[in-house]
Amino acid sequence: MPKLKIVIDWGHGGSDPGAVGNGLREKDLTMKIGKMIGDMLLDYEGVEVIYTRTSDYYLSLEERAEIANKAKADFFLSVHINAGGGTGFESYIYNGNVDAKTVVYQNVIHAEIMKVIGNVTDRGKKRANYAVLRETRMPAILTENLFIDNAKDAAKLKSDQFLQQVAYGHVIGLEKAFGLKKKAKQQAQSQTQQKASDKKLYRVQVGAFSDRKNAERLAEELKKKGYPAIIV
Numbered sequence: 001m002p003k004l005k006i007v008i009d010w011g012h013g014g015s016d017p018g019a020v021g022n023g024l025r026e027k028d029l030t031m032k033i034g035k036m037i038g039d040m041l042l043d044y045e046g047v048e049v050i051y052t053r054t055s056d057y058y059l060s061l062e063e064r065a066e067i068a069n070k071a072k073a074d075f076f077l078s079v080h081i082n083a084g085g086g087t088g089f090e091s092y093i094y095n096g097n098v099d100a101k102t103v104v105y106q107n108v109i110h111a112e113i114m115k116v117i118g119n120v121t122d123r124g125k126k127r128a129n130y131a132v133l134r135e136t137r138m139p140a141i142l143t144e145n146l147f148i149d150n151a152k153d154a155a156k157l158k159s160d161q162f163l164q165q166v167a168y169g170h171v172i173g174l175e176k177a178f179g180l181k182k183k184a185k186q187q188a189q190s191q192t193q194q195k196a197s198d199k200k201l202y203r204v205q206v207g208a209f210s211d212r213k214n215a216e217r218l219a220e221e222l223k224k225k226g227y228p229a230i231i232v
């Protein structure tokens, strides 16, 4: 089966920092989020990730679209950070003629991102005449992930954990939009990770034992077996 080719476009780069504010630069954040999305997509069967840029350099909007067109990509995702006085998340598709699928993809991906990123204003699903959306010959979406010049949004954007959530929302959106399936090996791996996190939850309750010494003895035994235990 041919692979599903997804182009991930890290907005801005090189001499073009994009929006700046609160000690952050858009080009750095789009690179971080875009890379996280690409990494997460490696867990899926039959997906080929193509980046428009792979480090901090300038690329015109036309060049970005050209990369996707030449690769005959199935989907184009451009990641951006907003600015200009506002807060929250919004997504864009081209405001001219688009494939009906493009609208569906925007609906699904937008909804999943909003679900995952939690307490963030939903600015809505929008349409605009953006070059990367217009010039790409495949369904394309552009996401504006919070406002760099808004102190509250910027505080979130400074957290790598939040950026992971943003990336994860995009990935779950893509998973649902395209019916992606996780690789079997990866499933096994995540099960192992699940077991590891189960271990972390081992708590030895003092109340359940006649005295603290017993609790300490059990905690010690658990540790020997490789189960990190805490006494609570």
Ligand SMILES: [Zn+2]
Pocket: 011, 012, 018, 019, 026, 080, 081
């Ligand atoms: Zn931008």
